[in-house]
Amino acid sequence: MAHGGRRRAAIFAAGELLDLDRVRALVGQPDLVICADGGLRHAQALGLRVDLLVGDFDSLDGAALADARAAGMAIVQVPVEKDRTDSQIALEEALRRGADEILLAGGSGTRLDHTLSNVLLLPRCPVPVTMTDGKSVVRVLRDGQTLEVPRAAGAYLSLVPLTPAVTGVTVTGVHWPLEGAALRWGESLGISNRVVDAAARVSVGAGCLLVIQAWD
């Protein structure tokens, strides 16, 4: 199903989903569903038809993999000894299949190395990408870009500089607005703001900024 000509992909990685209802609302009806290894269980929990399963299958039990094969699911099995994580491979497959908007779910969890590696997939992605675990919704803004974030019940809005400095940060529609501010590593000025208008508007002069909605 195309939405205004766009091709939306949902990628499920093997990390945690902390609020399945919020993930369900964000996922909607994607055009393409790709599961990275153990992420298959999340897509199945949401009742989604899976287009592609990729991975080395170190986090998916053999029975689940056999069931997927029996169901005729397209599967790309990569060697355990590889240079890319399953999430990176899934993202590349989504782009190769024409996705022009990507939701990455289950990319964070108790393996902080995987969480951080997955966050760093965002700024290099050539199409808009959102990462979520249901308790946080992470987007990335680069030089000159602007993003609108609608108010959502209970949500904090946090800005985290991914480059050592992000300059020209302007935020309106929030409790603590900023006007041409600089955000730097080690300063937590941008954390736990609140959207007060119908939507916040965040824009960046130079640098790479994470825009995160988060719920306690």
Added chain:
Amino acid sequence: MAHGGRRRAAIFAAGELLDLDRVRALVGQPDLVICADGGLRHAQALGLRVDLLVGDFDSLDGAALADARAAGMAIVQVPVEKDRTDSQIALEEALRRGADEILLAGGSGTRLDHTLSNVLLLPRCPVPVTMTDGKSVVRVLRDGQTLEVPRAAGAYLSLVPLTPAVTGVTVTGVHWPLEGAALRWGESLGISNRVVDAAARVSVGAGCLLVIQAWD
């Protein structure tokens, strides 16, 4: 207690500790214990004497705060409407009190904005700092620095570039060694290595690299 003249501080933030025994071993007998708000419960779970409690006390219940006051604990209460997170304030207090080595525990959890903001406290810190939740041990390496990471049962060793590119990365003593490699955002080459010698040795030419031990 000084250790070879060093003054070691342990900071407990209000996030999650996923393996208390591993945290206990890393904390050891610190010279200074600072708790950021709800992080107090972690220090108490470890039976540590607390030198300072800081925060706006939005994540600590009133009874626990009253008990802390009654016990004569030094308390710095900051306004809820502030420009810094409790973790940043605790880190600055540790430095102000002469810490020359810092362990930040409980700085990660389900609030991904807080987790990322806390990770970004590391590269700006003027003394060596380690962040842990018991399932991951995060250190930072900058231009020209070298770090030894002893082999630990079951641990992965992951390298995550915090700047868009980290060059001249050399890793020895591991299953997949690197020699003068470049690590870039969006490439997950450095994830899930294994230490095979008594210790791995990681060095960085230019850039800022996270060196993470992680357990499943």
